Amino acid sequence: xxxxxxxxxxxxxxxxxxxxxGIPIAAKAQAKQLVIDCHGHYTTxxxxxxxxxxxQIAALKDPSVKPSAASPKIGDDQLRDSVQIQLKFQRERxxxxxxxSPRASGMGHHIGTAETSADWSRVCNELIHRICTxxxxxxxxxxxxxxxxxxxPDNCIEELERCVKSYGFVGMNLNPDPSGGYWRDPPLTxxxxxxxxxxxxxxxxxxMIHVSAxxxxxxxxxxxxxxxxxxxxxxxLLTSDLFKDFPKLRMIIPHGGGAVPFHWGRYRGLAQDMKKxxxxxxxxxxVYFDTCVYHQPGMELLFKVIPVDNILFASEMVGAIxxxxxxxxxxxxxxxxxxxxxQLSEDDRRKVFETNARHVYRLDRNANFRRHI
Amino acid sequence: xxxxxxxxxxxxxxxxxxxxxGIPIAAKAQAKQLVIDCHGHYTTxxxxxxxxxxxQIAALKDPSVKPSAASPKIGDDQLRDSVQIQLKFQRERxxxxxxxSPRASGMGHHIGTAETSADWSRVCNELIHRICTxxxxxxxxxxxxxxxxxxxPDNCIEELERCVKSYGFVGMNLNPDPSGGYWRDPPLTxxxxxxxxxxxxxxxxxxMIHVSAxxxxxxxxxxxxxxxxxxxxxxxLLTSDLFKDFPKLRMIIPHGGGAVPFHWGRYRGLAQDMKKxxxxxxxxxxVYFDTCVYHQPGMELLFKVIPVDNILFASEMVGAIxxxxxxxxxxxxxxxxxxxxxQLSEDDRRKVFETNARHVYRLDRNANFRRHI
Numbered sequence: 222x223x224x225x226x227x228x229x230x231x232x233x234x235x236x237x238x239x240x241x242x243g244i245p246i247a248a249k250a251q252a253k254q255l256v257i258d259c260h261g262h263y264t265t266x267x268x269x270x271x272x273x274x275x276x277q278i279a280a281l282k283d284p285s286v287k288p289s290a291a292s293p294k295i296g297d298d299q300l301r302d303s304v305q306i307q308l309k310f311q312r313e314r315x316x317x318x319x320x321x322s323p324r325a326s327g328m329g330h331h332i333g334t335a336e337t338s339a340d341w342s343r344v345c346n347e348l349i350h351r352i353c354t355x356x357x358x359x360x361x362x363x364x365x366x367x368x369x370x371x372x373x374p375d376n377c378i379e380e381l382e383r384c385v386k387s388y389g390f391v392g393m394n395l396n397p398d399p400s401g402g403y404w405r406d407p408p409l410t411x412x413x414x415x416x417x418x419x420x421x422x423x424x425x426x427x428x429m430i431h432v433s434a435x436x437x438x439x440x441x442x443x444x445x446x447x448x449x450x451x452x453x454x455x456x457x458l459l460t461s462d463l464f465k466d467f468p469k470l471r472m473i474i475p476h477g478g479g480a481v482p483f484h485w486g487r488y489r490g491l492a493q494d495m496k497k498x499x500x501x502x503x504x505x506x507x508v509y510f511d512t513c514v515y516h517q518p519g520m521e522l523l524f525k526v527i528p529v530d531n532i533l534f535a536s537e538m539v540g541a542i543x544x545x546x547x548x549x550x551x552x553x554x555x556x557x558x559x560x561x562x563x564q565l566s567e568d569d570r571r572k573v574f575e576t577n578a579r580h581v582y583r584l585d586r587n588a589n590f591r592r593h594i
Numbered sequence: 595x596x597x598x599x600x601x602x603x604x605x606x607x608x609x610x611x612x613x614x615x616g617i618p619i620a621a622k623a624q625a626k627q628l629v630i631d632c633h634g635h636y637t638t639x640x641x642x643x644x645x646x647x648x649x650q651i652a653a654l655k656d657p658s659v660k661p662s663a664a665s666p667k668i669g670d671d672q673l674r675d676s677v678q679i680q681l682k683f684q685r686e687r688x689x690x691x692x693x694x695s696p697r698a699s700g701m702g703h704h705i706g707t708a709e710t711s712a713d714w715s716r717v718c719n720e721l722i723h724r725i726c727t728x729x730x731x732x733x734x735x736x737x738x739x740x741x742x743x744x745x746x747p748d749n750c751i752e753e754l755e756r757c758v759k760s761y762g763f764v765g766m767n768l769n770p771d772p773s774g775g776y777w778r779d780p781p782l783t784x785x786x787x788x789x790x791x792x793x794x795x796x797x798x799x800x801x802m803i804h805v806s807a808x809x810x811x812x813x814x815x816x817x818x819x820x821x822x823x824x825x826x827x828x829x830x831l832l833t834s835d836l837f838k839d840f841p842k843l844r845m846i847i848p849h850g851g852g853a854v855p856f857h858w859g860r861y862r863g864l865a866q867d868m869k870k871x872x873x874x875x876x877x878x879x880x881v882y883f884d885t886c887v888y889h890q891p892g893m894e895l896l897f898k899v900i901p902v903d904n905i906l907f908a909s910e911m912v913g914a915i916x917x918x919x920x921x922x923x924x925x926x927x928x929x930x931x932x933x934x935x936x937q938l939s940e941d942d943r944r945k946v947f948e949t950n951a952r953h954v955y956r957l958d959r960n961a962n963f964r965r966h967i
Contacts (some may be wrong), residue, residue, distance in 0.1 A: 397812075403776060404812040411811075438784075439770075439777040444864045445829035448853040449822035456818035476860075480821040480853030486889025487849075490915035490926040491817045516859025518898045525891040542863035553863040 254571050255593055256557065257578040258311075260429070260475055260511045260535030261319035261360075263349060265303050266327075269293040270348065274327070277341060281333045292344045300352050308359060310538050314557050317593060319538075320582065321349055322363035322394050326442050328433035331401030335369035335376050342367040342380055350388040357589040361582075362390040363429065366417075370400040374417040381417070385424045389589070391582040392473075393421075395428035397454045402437030402446055409454055410461030418467050427471035427509075427581050430454045443541040451479025455508070459492055459500070464507045471507055471581050473533060477514035477523050485526045501528065509581055511535035512556050512573070515542055520559035529569045533577050534560065627944050628966055629930065630951040631684075633802070633848055633884045633908030634692035634733075636722060638676050639700075642666040643721065647700070650714060654706045665717045673725050681732060683911050687930050690966060692911075693955065694722055695736035695767050699815050701806035704774030708742035708749050715740040715753055723761040730962040734955075735763040736802065743773040747790040754790070758797045762962070764955040765846075766794075768801035770827045775810030775819055782827055783834030791840050800844035800882075800954050803827045816914040824852025828881070832865055832873070837880045844880055844954050846906060850887035850896050858899045874901065882954055884908035885929050885946070888915055893932035902942045906950045907933065 273293035280287040307319065323345035330338055346364045353360045364384035366377040384390040395417075398404050407413040409430070421428055432450040440446035451474050464470065474481065481488060489500055497503050509531050514520050523532065535556065542553040551558055560573060584590040646666035653660040684692065696718035703711055719737045726735045737757035739750040757763040768790075771777050780786040782803070794801055805823040813819035824847050837843060847854065854861060862873055870876050882904050887893050896905065908929065915926040924931055933946060957963040 404810050406812075408812045437777050439779075439781045439830065440826055441829045441833055444832065444861060445826045448825045448829075448857060448860075452821045452825070452853060453813055453818045456814045456821075457812065459817065460814055477856065480825060480856060483850065483853060483856035483892050483895060484821060484887065486887070486892060486919065486926050487821075487915060488817060490888055490917050490919065491814075493917045494915060514857065514859070515863055516899075518895050519856050519859060522856060522891050522895045526889075542860060542867060544863050544866045546859065546863065553859050 255317045255575040256315055257534060257575055257584070258316045258319040258536050258538065259473065259533045259578045259582065260513055260537050261307065261321045262324045262537065262540055263304075263321060263345075263352070264324050264539050265306055266324065266348070267295050267299045267303050269295050269299075270344070273344065274329075274341065277337065278332060281337065291340070292347060295348070297351070297355055300348065301355055304352060304356065304360075306539055308356070310552075311359060314536075314538075314555055316536070316557065318359050318361060318589070320363045320391060320578070321352065321360040322429075323349060323365040325394060325431050326434040328365050328368075328394070328396060329401070330368040330396050330399035330433055331370055331436055333369075335367060335372045338367035338369045339376070339380065346380070346384050346388065346390070350384075350390075353388075353589060358592060361584070361587055361589045362388055364388070364390045364393045366393055366395060368396050368399040370405055372399075374414055377417055378420045381420055381426075382424065385426055389587055390426070391584060391587055391590075392427045392429060394431040395472075396432055397430055397450055397457070398432050401433065402435035402440045404453075408457040408461075410457050410463045415466070418470050422467055422469050425469070425583055427473055429473040429475055429511075431475055447476055447541070448479045451476050452481060453479075455479065455481045455488070455504075456491075458504055458508060459488060459497070460495070464504065468507075471509065473509045473511055473581065475511045475513055475535070475537070477512060477519065478510040478527070482510070482523050482526045505531050509533055509577070511537075512560060513537045513540075513554070514556065514559070515553040516546075517559050517562060520556070521563065524560075524563055524565070529565070529572050530577060532573050533581060534574045628690045628948040629688055630907060630948055630957070631689045631692040631909050631911065632846065632906045632951045632955070633886055633910050634680065634694045635697045635910065635913055636677075636694060636718075636725070637697050637912050638679055639697065639721070640668050640672045640676050642668050642672075643717070646717065647702075647714065650710065651705060654710065664713070665720060668721070670724070670728055673721065674728055677725060677729065677733075679912055681729070684732060687909075687911075687928055689909070689930065691732050691734060691962070693736045693764060693951070694725065694733040695802075696722060696738040698767060698804050699807040701738050701741075701767070701769060702774070703741040703769050703772035703806055704743055704809055706742075708740060708745045711740035711742045712749070712753065719753070719757050719761065719763070723757075723763075726761075726962060731965055734957070734960055734962050735761055737761070737763045737766045739766055739768060741769050741772040743778055745772075747787055750790055751793045754793055754799075755797065758799055762960055763799070764957060764960055765800045765802060767804040768845075769805055770803055770823055770830070771805050774806065775808035775813045777826075781830040781834075783830050783836045788839070791843055795840055795842050798842070798956055800846055802846040802848055802884075804848055820849055820914070821852045824849050825854060826852075828852065828854045828861070828877075829864075831877055831881060832861060832870070833868070837877065841880070844882065846882045846884055846954065848884045848886055848908070848910070850885060850892065851883040851900070855883065855896050855899045878904050882906055882950070884910075885933060886910045886913075886927070887929065887932070888926040889919075890932050890935060893929070894936065897933075897936055897938070902938070902945050903950060905946050906954060907947045
């Protein structure tokens with residue numbers, strides 16, 4: 222194709238005008254739709270990290286065994302190797318990049334003191350940062366907070382700020398139950414949490430509401446505690462005025478929102494009985510759901526019930542469920558397939574796979590993300 | 595129509611032969627399909643009952659205020675009047691009868707001692723029995739157990755036996771968390787519960803797994819604790835061999851199973867990762883779900899995912915959600931409408947509305963039930 226210099230100049234001028242116009246970038250980049258997985262954990266850590274943690278825990282009883290260094294020695298090649306399985310799944314499933322945070326069940330906020338959590342969070346967050354630096358096309362960081370049961374979450378502000386400002390992390394996981402299944406701290410809507418929320422708002426990053434491992438034998442971590450916590454957190458938000466106090470605070474409820482979409486009628490009815498406004502108005506300007514739902518009928522329900530503007534693509538790969546579904550011969554957690562089967566409109570697909578995450582996590586500020594656009 | 599005496603005799607003979615044949619009664623009574631609501635609570639109690647309970651609670655601190663009688667004085671007319679709203683809804687919605695138990699949030703097992711719970715359970719169960727006696731066409735009793743946190747559930751055996759043998763109750767509500775939201779007792783699969791299960795099996799009645807009110811500020815009772823507990827209980831069962839030990843034990847998970855049907859893929863995957871047999875084999879000979887799901891898409895999912903043999907019609911009327919859905923102009927908890935809209939086959943309808951409940955609760959043994967057949 223012959224293109225004259227004048228044509229090129231004209232096109233460049235139009236592009237400049239478009240860029241200056243403030244039209245969202247998504248509208249400009251129609252050609253390629255990104256697929257952003259907003260919920261990935263680093264669940265394939267080198268053994269050195271687990272040894273470090275075990276030593277840290279042993280030192281709680283016997284200070285003489287304290288880890289010899291502030292962080293475990295793990296080389297760049299080890300880090301690269303450790304996430305090859307994620308990269309393979311990204312390629313195979315057609316995911317462009319993942320928002321990547323430390324293993325959720327590994328946060329273990331119930332273990333030790335606030336200092337224990339602070340040390341452990343710094344180590345975990347640093348590894349995430351290094352992976353995002355080594356593989357900038359594939360990962361963007363989300364952090365772990367140094368929460369500790371009974372300790373005011375003000376102690377998390379410093380790490381939140383460090384992760385966002387120094388590492389460029391785009392969000393943090395917030396544990397609504399640092400006690401590990403005994404639910405002893407105040408609900409998420411209590412003023413207990415407000416100083417931390419102020420920092421989230423100031424930094425303009427969202428919180429994914431994600432518990433860690435349960436030490437309560439009543440709650441299996443992956444099938445009991447996670448689902449119960451997602452549901453519990455949503456109901457806490459429903460009964461509160463949190464988003465009147467923090468209209469700009471954004472929260473993601475993972476695992477498709479626990480029981481919430483399945484019981485959307487119950488939640489609409491509960492809000493109505495409490496003389497609250499409709500859920501769309503009460504919560505859906507601030508609360509988002511991910512798509513970690515591991516079968517087709519569940520995914521269908523999610524999209525029937527929750528407005529598409531509030532759904533963010535996610536798989537939690539490599540995560541809770543590692544098997545292949547014999548009914549489909551595909552991985553249970555290959556959630557993109559279920560969404561593809563819904564045959565959404567092009568606009569809705571783009572929202573779920575790309576623009577909702579860009580909006581909620583303010584991804585356009587992130588250098589790794591800008592490589593894709 | 596003229597019918598000869600010989601025709602009548604012949605018909606009577608055929609009927610006798612049919613009755614003697616052992617063919618299930620459902621197959622004989624094809625003409626009229628019953629609608630059995632397996633989940634109703636007595637939530638419209640006369641004020642006297644609440645005063646009695648408040649006095650009982652006050653007496654825990656000050657024994658001088660102990661209730662003057664073993665039970666509150668409530669007349670038959672008062673009882674009849676108190677359930678007129680249930681009768682009205684039964685007529686309007688086309689429900690033939692309800693399995694009726696004391697208010698679930700009122701069980702309050704966390705309050706006082708095992709003796710407190712024993713006294714309170716006897717009072718509540720007696721009222722249910724009186725209502726079932728006064729209105730035998732409309733109600734069949736299900737009981738409350740005198741559980742108490744930290745107390746071995748062996749203490750519930752006597753009341754279970756009394757309710758079934760003296761009152762003809764067809765099941766009992768079993769609270770998986772008598773601590774009221776702190777989850778301090780062992781999981782349902784622990785041997786802690788086994789003596790009670792032995793009695794359930796001996797009496798051949800099922801347990802509905804139903805928590806009571808939450809005193810943990812993290813859990814809203816109706817929107818947090820109930821849903822979280824349903825999900826938690828199912829996951830406890832999934833990880834255990836309980837039904838190998840009790841192959842005849844039957845449990846109903848209320849509120850559509852909490853998050854379970856929405857996350858059926860996750861639960862199938864978890865069982866598979868744990869090298870367990872498929873859920874159908876592992877749990878579905880013993881575990882049933884009710885239909886307390888308050889919107890059409892949720893009900894559709896339930897029936898898409900859970901085998902129809904494991905679904906029992908229920909509304910929890912008059913219960914958690916009392917409002918009218920402005921989108922449909924019908925009560926949220928008028929669950930029969932959602933099922934009607936599914937256009938199930940005649941066989942499946944009969945299972946969900948009638949025969950599953952007859953099977954799970956062994957209703958044909960109950961005198962009130964036999965009035966309908």
